[in-house]
Amino acid sequence: MKAQPITLSETARLELEHWMETASPDEQVRARCILLAAAGARNNVISETVNLSEQAVGKYSPAENCIG
Template sequence: MTAFQDPAYAPGPIFHYRACRLSNLRPHRSSYAIPAPEEVMKAQPITLSETARLELEHWMETASPDEQVRARCILLAAAGARNNAISEIVNLSQQAVGKWRKRYADMGLEGIKEPRRGRLPKFDVDAIEQVVSLRFARECASGPGESWSIRKLAATSGMSFRTVQKIVKAAAATER
């Protein structure tokens, strides 16, 4: 026998077991608004141009795994598959499939590309290329026969010693 069924446990006249049930606190199902059939969201229709189809098929081979899944979602949607079928095939939720479908319909290929994460680079590509070209140049500006040291490169370019060191190390690794 539980405490609610024991007549000796009656805490007072205000407490009643039936009043504490959640079903008594929620409105009845009939009072919820049921949307009309035309108000129910429909999946975004997807039509692919030939160039977009080729690009997505190329992504299936070369892109990151996340982008491959997105490309497959869009290709299946263009073939006429429903979101629930696509979600089972690519192992995503129906909401995720709908999100990528909508983003592709709104923004095209840019909508499903991998977003850039992290801090933006402090130095642009031109500055990095200048440091690399100076480092591997035969002669230093200060005199003939001298080579560019990391410290001279840092002073000339306005970058820190450590930044120039990282750039030179990465460039030397790619040249090998």
């Protein structure tokens, strides 16, 4: 299944990239999932990349997690 399309503003993308370096491990994984989905990655690819189940990856929906 392809991740739901996510459109990030430049500000949001920069903030998520900042989280990748400074946030807690859970927030880093969340940021990486969102960034990968925004790049068009499928849930199974994101799942393998971040070592989470596809179900866990799917919970990071655009409505809940987009910032900026």
